[in-house]
Amino acid sequence: MRKLSIVALSLVFLLSACAPNFQKQNEVVQTKEKDKGKAIIPKYNISNKYYRTILPFVPGEARGLVVNNINTRYDLNEFEMGLMRIAQNSFDTEKYYFREGQEIKGKIVRGWLNRQYTDAQLKENKMKQAENIGLNPVNTAASGAEPSSPIYLAHILEHDYLTKDDKGNVTLAGVTIGLALNSIYYYKLAEGGDTFEKKIPFAEMEKEGKKLAEEVVKRTRNIKSLKDVPITIALFEQNSKSAVVPGTFFTYTTVDKGSTNLNDWEKVNEKYYLFPSNDAQEDHRDDSIAFLNFKQDVENYFPNFNGVIGRAYYNGDQLQDLDITIPIQFYGKTEGIGFTQYVTGLVMEHFPKYLSVSVSVTSVDGPEALIVKKADDTEPFVYIYQ
Template sequence: MRKFSLLALSLVFLLSACAPNFQKQNEAVQTKEKAKGKTIIPNYNISDKYYRTILPFKPGEARGLVVNNINTRYDLNEFEMGLMRIAQKSFDTEKYFFQEGQKIEAKTIKQWLNRQYTDEQLKEKNIKPEDNIGLNPVDTSAQGSEPTSPIYLAHILEHDYLTKDDKGNVTLSGVTIGLALNSVYYYKLTPDGDTFEKKIDFAEMEKEGKKLAEEVVKRARNIKTLKDVPITIALFEQESKSSVTPGRFFAYSTVDQGSSKLNDWEKVNEKYYLFPSTDAQNDHRDDTIAFLNFKQDVEQYFPNFNGVIGKAFYVEDQLQELNITIPIQFYGKTEGIGFAQYVAGLVMQHFPKYLSVSVSVTSVDGPEALIVRKANADEPFVHIYQ
């Protein structure tokens, strides 16, 4: 018999996580360059997919910049969470604690994201030569002409990972740096003119991204607090502004403690697909058929409805997660409950047991139901919103 719950939505995450350890939170001493302060490390971790976060929470130096530099909300979320997945290849979630990037200052990141400027451009913009440290290539085009080179680097994101010693001292023990690269370059010929776009070839983007990574690591080593710690640096391809699926990390490299030399680049084979779509049909036909069968059965419940949309996440070409959205209009709460029961059964019927599936049912009034079937679970969890 399927389980129904009217508990708060946060229970979804508790149920999907590892067994909790409800011990009193630890209090540790965090040693800083100029002062010592108290910090809290929660004992309870909602999942081994995440790191325990150092408290009190400290916003990253680049907070706010990411919204302006990343094309879509989908890219923004994946850039942050994908970088955390990359970190797990080097920093164990049981041993390391997470903190948003504190070492590369916001002012520095802004300067690095600029273009390089010629001497004449420096005078025009009233920029000091010592501040001419942009990582994007110089543009020597005449005003009103197409730029001579695109902007490759859209954003830089730092994540810090800390460890605690036997005395409770917490110190920085590793850093990840994500470089968001443009797959499409947007530009204007005049400040108030139309926006044009230019597709950047992947091979070109990859080549430039790896060159940028070497320079970023070199500069990071000149920051006192990053002089010796291990660094993992990763390249992220962000999608166009019109995309409804996020971009992806496609490569990463590690830098040993005290070194400025990147080790060999490792390929990251991850990708998101929209269901239904031509790309999904061409690359993952069997999964697409399973989704379409599910969609067809939903439409039998509401014959005039065809709004079922899925977002599928693949790792090494294997489907890992499927998140489905069903926007629909209900005329009563009991109708919504009945529909949720029906959809929960379809999830169990159409999708393999190893796959994690979530279905969000919404109406014009807001969320109506959430159905979650974790990988290898015997029954789905269903939450009906009140």
């Protein structure tokens, strides 16, 4: 059986003694921000998949809107992390530093997410023409009737990327903008009434999304701080509210410094699958069979149990990451440890070395164990919650 790491209080003290001295490694730099121009760049980076974040952390201007406008927490996480992956095509993780979007103000984002209004609607809502900046199409349907057009644009997310010069000055060097698009439009005919839904065909969503991207870039160039920085803008397809896997980015483009012209659109070939599912069986049969064999062996440990669920991330046709959840009820801590040992062996047996796999074992009392096998690692990391 593979080595099992049980983290207890003694390990906390050990880690405290061995942990990197972040205070000595951090670097104080100059910025143009209002807080006297002081900021910190951590020199320690946990992975080359991430950017070092400018500190102190300042929330994005559109913070809070994402929770209201994104359908699920799965979409929310993927919208942020997927945009960061796309940024790496334009902004290297070694050279650039990350900051949540500060340039497109929250009030502007709220306005852009609205529908366009007719003159009569403006008057009815006691709004000025200058406030009529919505990017979603006008609804000309009568009150209580199905909307004349769906809302395509659900949310706008900005990420900022900064660079440091030889004098220690940090300046904005580029931005990425994510446009979350509805694949399903949810609406009500009356306040407090039933919720209806309308499927938006992918081709229609893509066409409208690219039109929206052109307009967002034009408006972004009217913001003083964004007049002359390169922009990467990407389109994200939201999943349904009932989905247990996230939607994905499906295309992105870049805009050169000072330009409003979009370069060619690049396809993003990423997708998430639920294991087990018919879609996974049809599109990735071998991976699906490997998971089902793993699931069957887990169920052999508890014959009356069948709750193993996996969420698989594909880049192209290659399975990159597999996150597995096993909710189960134990009657003692030693039983949980024995089960975790067993599952750890199954992970190493059933899944290829190149695949990153994480397994979360939970019960009604909360998390019980975490098993993590990184790609090409010969030994998994196992954490037993105390």
